[in-house]
Amino acid sequence: MFEWFIDSASTIAPQVNFVMNLVNFITGLAFLLTNATLVYFIIKYRRRKEGEITSRIDQNHTIEVIWTVIPSIILAILYIIGLKDFRELRAAGQKYKEILVSAKQWSWNFTYTTDSDLIGSSKKLQTDNILYLEENERVKLIMKSKDVIHSFYVPEFRVKEDVVGNIYTYVTFIPLISDRQKNMSEQERKIWYQITEDQKEIIPQVEDQCEKLKQKYGINLPNGSCASYRIYCAEYCGKDHSYMLGSAVVLKKEQFLAVMNKLKEEQGQITISAEYGRQLYETKGCKSCHSIDGTKVVGPTWKGVWGTKRKLIDGRIVTIDENYITTAILEPTKEVAEGYPNIMPPQDLNEEQIQSIIEFIKSLK
Template structure:
């Protein structure tokens, strides 16, 4: 594994690098070999069977062995390519259960990253080395896409739903990410305090992924380009701090905020968190499980299902319950929905 880029590919910064690049170069060299073979044979035949005076062409018959050969060998190759591609796709889409969750909110034209402790960073992502990290992507306006070439991952961020991607960084350092879905550009520049004009747009939606060592010096001692040198734990504690709840004066994590919203929005009049069914199903051990629906089908309780259940409760009604839950469309913000989901996740 090597963080130095090659002619064709960026450096390898995640566990996906080796397998991905192996397949890429396999396909590349396969294409080179086949190109040379096919074009070489064509040129050879052009010369060998060129028109000459006195020579008359004779139509050839079937050559069964050759025909079976050129049918079966590409078939084997394509099945192998499909197998490797599919196995890679499966490992890209299935994060390990202990992955660290970071929420990513895209908007025109910046990124907001929210860490498990509730802290935020803008336009710079901070992750620990050697730990699986899952990004939960959403968008506040149009479709954006999180693309981290060094990790070999890319995923759309779509308004109104959640998508995820995961990776495990293998080296301490920094690598770039980009928005990979054209999302427009501002018509007017932003006037900075120092008198300069700054243009924003799709092109400016990029930044650095800082890959921190797990332990290390306190964050104050390193900054700027060397931010990643700071230990992950101390950076989280000292810089990516949780917001303060004005009511209590304490720092709150998204899950703690979700718990407050659970009470404030009267979800607790119909949903328990201790396993007992009330007017609605209990939230205990709900997340990550399959739930039976009234129409006889079942569905996995994930971020998108919980979101839909809150905004459009009548779409998927849980078996054994009446569709009496009110819709919270318009009365809960995206942030509040995220916090409720974070809380429900902790009740697994």
């Protein structure tokens, strides 16, 4: 019943659907029975004449035993089913690939430890907001937040797990390409993934990522070899919480390896440039708090600030240069600009990335 509304794209999905339908059925039935009885009693025991007195009934042991025992049995059954499925989402001891998930206001970052080793990449491959998964391979997401509590949620996988600051949380599942996605025609696909021009500007990561792979890397994706599902943050985590979206792209083995190799190529030859800085600005979440057109968002705009003076909350006046920007990125609480909230989370950008951001800010005259 559940699949009418939403695809099932993991091996655990049918089990989750089953419990969901079972719970809906039981509660639906209970609702009908109690309300039918209620209506029946209202009619049967209505007051028939002035001054009629109701007979007094204190207790009925038979009924009490029935309504305690039956729900207890039902709950015990649900508990056993739930425990079984929960254990599968944990799947301790099974073979799996590891992907580190790092969440922050308002973006997701993925590090492919197992896959980087597999394709012999000396750097661990990383992606922002887009998670590439291989079909039919169990994956274990090891998740941590850099700031507040987030929640990793992909409805089609039936997977939802909180991402917290002080501890690692994890979840394991086997992603699949759902039947609906396999059988979609070009045209249906276009409609399915359609988003508005405004959305394209703010949340390009939810466009059809299979189409993007074809365009960007020229990867051959025959029908049914790729599906992209939306990743949501299911924990209210601040102002732009609703934009904390991503895509989980499930690929067949061959296509998956092709993508990993492209990433390896791309990430192996990154050089410092304003263009790369712009990409980071868009994918690393800076965009939600900093504008590049002069408007004040949460933090200061980056337009035309290079080389100008900035007043800090401790009264000092500093020049916006390489040192100031580097400190602002790595240790944001150390030098806080006056007139702005001290809320910027530390960003773990590497040297190349910080340099590129600096080049980018310089370029915004």
